[in-house]
Amino acid sequence: MANLKQFLMIPGPTQVPENVALQGAHGMINHRSADFKKVFESVIAGVKELYLTKNDLFIFNSSGTGALEAAVSNIVGPGDKVVGVSIGNFGERFQKIAKAFGGEVIPLDFAWGTAADPKKLKEILDADTKKEIKAVLMTQNETSTGVVNDIKALAEVVRAHGALIVVDAVSGLLAEPLKVDEWGLDIVASGSQKAFMVPPGLGILSVSAKAWKVIETTKRHCYYFDLLQWKKFAPNGETPWTPALSLFFQMDEALKMLRAEGIDKILARHQLLKKAARSAARALGFGLLAEDDKCASPAVTAIVPPAEVDAEALRKLCRTKYGVTLAGGQGKLAGKIFRISHLGYIDQLDIISAFAAIEMAMSELGQKVVLGSSVKAIQEVLLKG
Amino acid sequence: MANLKQFLMIPGPTQVPENVALQGAHGMINHRSADFKKVFESVIAGVKELYLTKNDLFIFNSSGTGALEAAVSNIVGPGDKVVGVSIGNFGERFQKIAKAFGGEVIPLDFAWGTAADPKKLKEILDADTKKEIKAVLMTQNETSTGVVNDIKALAEVVRAHGALIVVDAVSGLLAEPLKVDEWGLDIVASGSQKAFMVPPGLGILSVSAKAWKVIETTKRHCYYFDLLQWKKFAPNGETPWTPALSLFFQMDEALKMLRAEGIDKILARHQLLKKAARSAARALGFGLLAEDDKCASPAVTAIVPPAEVDAEALRKLCRTKYGVTLAGGQGKLAGKIFRISHLGYIDQLDIISAFAAIEMAMSELGQKVVLGSSVKAIQEVLLKG
Numbered sequence: 144m145a146n147l148k149q150f151l152m153i154p155g156p157t158q159v160p161e162n163v164a165l166q167g168a169h170g171m172i173n174h175r176s177a178d179f180k181k182v183f184e185s186v187i188a189g190v191k192e193l194y195l196t197k198n199d200l201f202i203f204n205s206s207g208t209g210a211l212e213a214a215v216s217n218i219v220g221p222g223d224k225v226v227g228v229s230i231g232n233f234g235e236r237f238q239k240i241a242k243a244f245g246g247e248v249i250p251l252d253f254a255w256g257t258a259a260d261p262k263k264l265k266e267i268l269d270a271d272t273k274k275e276i277k278a279v280l281m282t283q284n285e286t287s288t289g290v291v292n293d294i295k296a297l298a299e300v301v302r303a304h305g306a307l308i309v310v311d312a313v314s315g316l317l318a319e320p321l322k323v324d325e326w327g328l329d330i331v332a333s334g335s336q337k338a339f340m341v342p343p344g345l346g347i348l349s350v351s352a353k354a355w356k357v358i359e360t361t362k363r364h365c366y367y368f369d370l371l372q373w374k375k376f377a378p379n380g381e382t383p384w385t386p387a388l389s390l391f392f393q394m395d396e397a398l399k400m401l402r403a404e405g406i407d408k409i410l411a412r413h414q415l416l417k418k419a420a421r422s423a424a425r426a427l428g429f430g431l432l433a434e435d436d437k438c439a440s441p442a443v444t445a446i447v448p449p450a451e452v453d454a455e456a457l458r459k460l461c462r463t464k465y466g467v468t469l470a471g472g473q474g475k476l477a478g479k480i481f482r483i484s485h486l487g488y489i490d491q492l493d494i495i496s497a498f499a500a501i502e503m504a505m506s507e508l509g510q511k512v513v514l515g516s517s518v519k520a521i522q523e524v525l526l527k528g
Numbered sequence: 529m530a531n532l533k534q535f536l537m538i539p540g541p542t543q544v545p546e547n548v549a550l551q552g553a554h555g556m557i558n559h560r561s562a563d564f565k566k567v568f569e570s571v572i573a574g575v576k577e578l579y580l581t582k583n584d585l586f587i588f589n590s591s592g593t594g595a596l597e598a599a600v601s602n603i604v605g606p607g608d609k610v611v612g613v614s615i616g617n618f619g620e621r622f623q624k625i626a627k628a629f630g631g632e633v634i635p636l637d638f639a640w641g642t643a644a645d646p647k648k649l650k651e652i653l654d655a656d657t658k659k660e661i662k663a664v665l666m667t668q669n670e671t672s673t674g675v676v677n678d679i680k681a682l683a684e685v686v687r688a689h690g691a692l693i694v695v696d697a698v699s700g701l702l703a704e705p706l707k708v709d710e711w712g713l714d715i716v717a718s719g720s721q722k723a724f725m726v727p728p729g730l731g732i733l734s735v736s737a738k739a740w741k742v743i744e745t746t747k748r749h750c751y752y753f754d755l756l757q758w759k760k761f762a763p764n765g766e767t768p769w770t771p772a773l774s775l776f777f778q779m780d781e782a783l784k785m786l787r788a789e790g791i792d793k794i795l796a797r798h799q800l801l802k803k804a805a806r807s808a809a810r811a812l813g814f815g816l817l818a819e820d821d822k823c824a825s826p827a828v829t830a831i832v833p834p835a836e837v838d839a840e841a842l843r844k845l846c847r848t849k850y851g852v853t854l855a856g857g858q859g860k861l862a863g864k865i866f867r868i869s870h871l872g873y874i875d876q877l878d879i880i881s882a883f884a885a886i887e888m889a890m891s892e893l894g895q896k897v898v899l900g901s902s903v904k905a906i907q908e909v910l911l912k913g
């Protein structure tokens with residue numbers, strides 16, 4: 144069915160509001176001009192407001208992974224020691240990036256589906272009496288498992304040690320609270336294609352005064368993401384290399400919507416949809432990879448279908464017959480789970496539509512399903528608010 | 529005048545045709561799906577056709593500089609020797625990138641406004657009897673000076689030595705002939721925002737079989753641009769990190785236009801506008817930074833106004849009064865020259881409009897100008913064809 148209405152329910156790229164989408168058709172302007180400076184400054188100010196930070200902030204032409212590389216390659220040179228906290232696929236990626244740039248990575252891995260334990264991090268940092276550890280890399284929202292880390296608690300432990308706190312907030316920002324300045328987060332990465340409701344292509348990074356000192360003194364291998372270059376151009380409302388103008392125009396439009404909504408309402412909307420999705424999954428007898436509600440992600444819910452159901456067959460049926468695109472499992476979870484996103488421009492009725500489709504697909508796969516049962520569970524959550 | 533019609537005459541971002549621009553408003557899709565695979569494969573095939581290559585080809589979320597970094601950081605590790613041929617600002621950038629990744633750069637610099645001499649390159653390579661030089665970095669079209677190098681001749685010299693031939697074709701591709709396979713060019717970088725007529729944000733790179741051998745054996749520092757990762761995902765129609773989907777949709781649309789036009793006509797159109805711009809500049813008594821017509825750029829013409837005319841004042845008047853945006857001088861040429869682009873979606877009448885504005889601006893700056901004289905010069909070139 145070529146004209147099937149599409150419900151994109153993956154944790155990035157997320158759906159883009161029509162007014163934001165249309166800005167992608169904007170004509171080109173000189174990127175070294177007062178006209179671009181206006182857009183640049185408006186976008187930087189808007190993102191800083193949502194980051195809750197007064198730190199410097201940069202926007203690269205890159206995916207979220209590019210922003211992670213910028214976060215790491217500016218502070219990690221050959222032989223530098225860092226701790227990489229991992230609770231899933233993206234935690235592992237952060238460790239790999241540090242290794243790629245010559246870093247000596249101390250891995251702190253937790254079981255997929257659980258959150259990081261600040262006490263374990265404290266043990267490692269306490270043992271580092273020579274203060275050789277330069278930074279701790281951590282993921283706010285692990286998209287692969289649907290688990291959020293307690294960044295506030297982890298950051299507190301790192302602050303006591305003195306290392307830099309480097310956070311991958313790509314998929315978690317604006318879904319789960321993140322207080323960059325209040326919690327003393329030194330480097331925080333995100334991307335356009337998540338809660339910002341903009342197509343992929345912009346990587347975002349905030350940098351604290353403490354981080355600048357490390358950047359200025361680290362012998363390192365980077366150029367495209369060399370923050371010292373970016374810092375030189377920013378005061379003129381410029382980027383060192385040609386910016387992705389059309390995405391900047393879209394970001395500017397999306398920020399208008401997000402700033403008008405306000406951070407509290409944005410966070411509350413994600414929390415509500417998280418509750419709705421988890422309640423729906425439970426009503427259908429599905430397992431939840433993040434069993435603990437407290438560490439469950441407000442961006443994406445990772446669902447474990449009954450053993451006799453092939454997660455990939457379920458996803459395929461939802462997509463081909465109902466236009467509902469769900470995400471699959473990543474890394475070692477491939478084929479074992481499916482994930483439903485409630486990140487960004489996803490509406491309460493989108494969640495209902497998605498689960499209605501999942502119910503019908505389950506029924507078609509020969510499973511006993513009480514039709515409407517997950518929809519009812521969602522409605523109850525929504526009515527309670 | 530807020531509603532002044534705009535004529536963007538800079539060598540990137542270039543103007544974007546309306547049908548291409550509108551694709552920027554395309555809705556999001558899953559980037560790991562058959563739907564994206566179709567777009568991905570269509571774009572890769574289209575770019576390969578215009579690159580005249582059967583080599584592997586990759587498209588990053590990055591500016592052109594990101595593609596240059598990908599070209600260098602995959603083959604240059606700490607201590608590796610490369611020659612960096614420079615005839616201007618972008619040649620210098622190529623050298624800087626190689627240094628940033630630990631490379632030992634042998635600079636081969638020529639006066640700004642002139643092209644590289646293949647004989648000088650031959651001397652350096654002939655002296656390298658131990659074959660320590662791994663690669664030669666060269667710029668096809670030096671945007672800062674409006675000069676093109678004779679890549680065919682330079683490549684011939686490098687092929688005799690055996691080092692990799694690495695070409696920055698960001699601003700030159702499709703304006704000046706570049707035969708990637710016929711000339712044995714190992715790594716060739718370009719970007720979306722030049723002759724491709726697409727907004728900035730996509731970096732492009734072709735990689736030869738010979739280059740793969742070097743990539744596979746080089747100890748190097750890269751992750752986001754690590755070509756071995758990109759190579760793994762490409763057969764599935766995927767990129768390792770989330771691609772800039774809206775720019776891919778735009779690229780697909782632009783490629784339809786470019787393939788329909790055909791490479792010969794695309795090149796001829798750029799050559800004709802080059803002649804027109806040079807003829808117009810001469811009619812007004814301006815100097816040309818690239819004095820030799822043979823090495824003059826078909827992408828951008830760098831013009832030296834009379835000593836008593838402030839290039840920046842002239843640019844400002846053209847912009848504010850006539851909506852014509854010209855480029856300024858870069859690096860050591862800042863304030864001394866201005867540049868007019870004829871790259872990408874620039875029409876023959878755009879060149880006439882721009883010079884008509886320049887004539888009026890010159891007159892307003894108190895210069896003696898025969899009004900219409902440069903327009904006439906352009907018309908004569910166009911009528912001759």
